[in-house]
Amino acid sequence: MTTPILETRGLTMRFGGVLAVNGVDFRLQEAELRCLIGPNGAGKSTFFKCLTGQLKPTSGEVLFRDQNIAGALSYAIARHGMGIKTQVPSVFDGLSVRENVWLAAARVHPGRMAERKAEEAMQRVGIGHIGHRIVGQLAHGQRQLVELAMVVAPEPDLILLDEPAAGMTDDEVDRLVELIKELNKSHALVVVEHDMQFIRRVAKTVTVFHQGAILVEGDVADILRDARVRDVYLGKQAA
Amino acid sequence: MSRVLPMAGNLAVLLVGLGVLFGLPAYAETYLIINATIFASFAILAVSLALIWGYAGILCFGQAAFFGLGGYTYAVAAINFGDTTGAAVLAVALPAMFAALLGYFMFWGRISDVYLGVITLTVSLILYRFVNQTAGEEWNIGQAPLGGFNGIPSTPILNWPGQPGEQLAPENIFSLAVGLLILVYFGCKALLATKFGRIVVAIRENETRVELLGYDARVYKLTIFVIGGALAGLSGLMFANSVFVSPTMFSLPVSGQIIIWVIIGGLGTLIGPVIGCIMMQVLTNWLGTLNQVPGFGWVDPNLVLGVILVVFVLLVPRGLTALVSDTYGWLAQRLRSRPPTAEPDAAAQPETAP
Secondary structure (H helix, E strand, O other): OOOOOEEEEEEEEEEOOEEEEEEEEEEEOOOOEEEEEOOOOOOHHHHHHHHHOOOOOOEEEEEEOOEEOOOOOHHHHHHHHEEEEOOOOOOOOOOEHHHHHHHHHHOOOOHHHHHHHHHHHHHHHOOHHHOOOEHHHOOHHHHHHHHHHHHHOOOOOEEEEEOOOOOOOHHHHHHHHHHHHHHOOOOEEEEEOOOHHHHHHHOOEEEEEEOOEEEEEEEHHHHHHOHHHHHHHHHHHHO | OOOHHHHHHHHHHHHHHHHHHHHHHHHOOHHHHHHHHHHHHHHHHHHHHHHHHHHOOOOOOOHHHHHHHHHHHHHHHHHHHOOOHHHHHHHHHHHHHHHHHHHHHHHHOOOOHHHHHHHHHHHHHHHHHHHHOOOOHHHOEOOEOOOHHHOEOOOOOOEOOOOOOOEOOHHHHHHHHHHHHHHHHHHHHHHHHOHHHHHHHHHHHOHHHHHHOOOOHHHHHHHHHHHHHHHHHHHHHHHHHHOOEOHHHHOHHHHHHHHHHHHHHOOOOOHHHHHHHHHHHHHHHHHHHHOOOOOOOOOOHHHHHHHHHHHHHHHOOOHHHHHHHHHHHHHHHHHOOOOOOOOOOHHHOOOOOO
């Protein structure tokens, strides 16, 4: 079996008496697209934070192409080739859209190349026309797109998207779906999302989180039929 | 317009700077020239904090520490060396090294915001207390007495490089201070326009995102903090050449003053703090003479300055530069006699990328 791009072994994050992430074993192959679902508080965002180094896991391993990066600093993990769009848009509010995306591209590309890559990323995400705008003055959905462009610009091998569709208009969601599919041709992605419509449109394999652990994992159609999943998650939403 | 306006602004600053540099010595008396030298060296201090607080978001409440260290390093080294050139270099290098050490512990220890302010202020006050009690021969460094409360009144004046004994005249010191101020100002502008400078501004905006992009924020913060320390040292050097060094350089009023200049001038700009500094210094001097005038003896400069600060914080929190650009934008809109558009005015934003 080939080396997965990302693997966690017994990944655990404890806050006092709360086990936010509880012994998660997760595998993601190169160029795989995985959707992560689960009710609020299931530990999805905490799981992401353990992967990116924003949190130092209590125990367990995070292997990025067989290299243990658990507990490494965010910037070092990013340099391995991991990019994240966080749940609450994490952007540079006082700077222009163009400058935001340029800063992301300039980490990997020198000079003119960075400018071109930033321009490309803005076009791909569909914010090429608002490059001069100050990010803090944009609507929530547009700020999501700015952050998305920042994740795309340096072309990381592994892309984590935490609720990318939140606050977006239908048109923006359509473009996001296309973008994710296109990115998936050459990148591995993990997408956390609540919107089941959205999941149905992009997902092949789905991992369900519940109470900090993986409840079940499998093909999207099977998962959405799974009684346990309905019980902890979907049922509540339907009710 | 977005490109033309900053260019015009830079040109205006340069012209005013050169005008003062070459114009003032021709007309002014020595007293005014010495005062102007003090203002220019303070203005460098203002720029040093404008850079690290306004652009890097590092609230250093102890710029006075580097300012005082620069002055004392210069005085002690100059007395011992005889020639002042090496002493002048040390006066910048030593505060920079001290900033590197202090910054290393703060940034690698992930200390930020108000804690960083407290630590830097404490460090400057420790130095203040320390230098204050250095009266007596046991505190002599080589031939230089630290002088305790009195400082070093015999602080040597800079000589022409390689010619000890050939002291610079007050006019030369003035030209040097103003020349350095212009250089420092445009140097910082240029620095902020580089990739390094833009990353520093990005750290102010969102440090987490900078790290998630793969930049080690600590390195950038430390570097800009060291540059700020070096500039404060340079300011101390020029101050030592216009007055003399004494423990007050490390004191709380000096630390507070620098913050006030930046707030009044406008956080997030370079020119604002320079204007704020010169304005406040002119005002302080004037108030100082005013209470000598019969009938105005009750005027306490510190009280007046305090009131001004409170008024600014409450009514003009973004400082003079924002006030001017807001007024300009409002007037321009009025003159075009268009109804106000919903589009927010970009000029009202703090200056982020020069």
